[in-house]
Amino acid sequence: MLSILIELQRLKRLERTGWTLRGLPNGTESVAAHSFGVGATAMLLADELIAQGMKVNTESVLRMALLHDWAETRVGDMPRTATEYFGATARKRAETSAFEDIVEGSSNEDSYRKLHDDYEQRGSLEARLVKAADVIDLLIQALALERAGATGLDEFWQVAQKPDFQLEGIAQRVVNNLLQSILDARSHLVPHD
Numbered sequence: 247m248l249s250i251l252i253e254l255q256r257l258k259r260l261e262r263t264g265w266t267l268r269g270l271p272n273g274t275e276s277v278a279a280h281s282f283g284v285g286a287t288a289m290l291l292a293d294e295l296i297a298q299g300m301k302v303n304t305e306s307v308l309r310m311a312l313l314h315d316w317a318e319t320r321v322g323d324m325p326r327t328a329t330e331y332f333g334a335t336a337r338k339r340a341e342t343s344a345f346e347d348i349v350e351g352s353s354n355e356d357s358y359r360k361l362h363d364d365y366e367q368r369g370s371l372e373a374r375l376v377k378a379a380d381v382i383d384l385l386i387q388a389l390a391l392e393r394a395g396a397t398g399l400d401e402f403w404q405v406a407q408k409p410d411f412q413l414e415g416i417a418q419r420v421v422n423n424l425l426q427s428i429l430d431a432r433s434h435l436v437p438h439d
Contacts, residue, residue, distance in 0.1 A: 283383035320344035
């Protein structure tokens with residue numbers, strides 16, 4: 247456990263590259279701060295779905311949210327533009343290999359690998375909720391930055407145009423309502439670029 251915990255400390259200092267590339271200062275957001283946001287968002291989404299009668303494995307949701315970016319301790323936070331140059335397949339292969347190396351030898355290695363694979367494949371409702379939470383946290387951060395005066399972030403909002411989280415029914419409605427409320431909050435800001 248100690249080697250994993252020491253390695254994960256890097257996420258506290260690892261900058262989210264997308265903000266840095268847009269000229270925002272270092273310290274705008276770390277990967278660990280983003281992971282916290284994803285975890286909180288995923289928990290709130292799961293709780294809302296449960297309140298509306300759906301069965302959701304909240305433990306799985308929270309575990310997945312916590313580990314979804316662990317690979318970045320070894321490969322860094324690759325922005326979307328990096329994927330355009332390296333290709334999605336190479337990026338996914340690198341992140342999967344890094345994740346497997348991080349958890350190798352852990353007494354829960356198989357459990358962690360299954361959670362990571364489920365997240366990457368979007369094989370379960372829980373994985374799709376965590377992916378939705380990942381995007382929602384990005385948008386919440388962009389909204390907070392724009393409220394503080396940041397400009398030039400329009401490209402981050404493109405993910406909200408036609409998101410496909412492969413959700414259905416109540417889950418799709420809850421996520422879409424939250425996305426719409428974020429977009430509505432943004433529409434009250436000064437015009438964007």
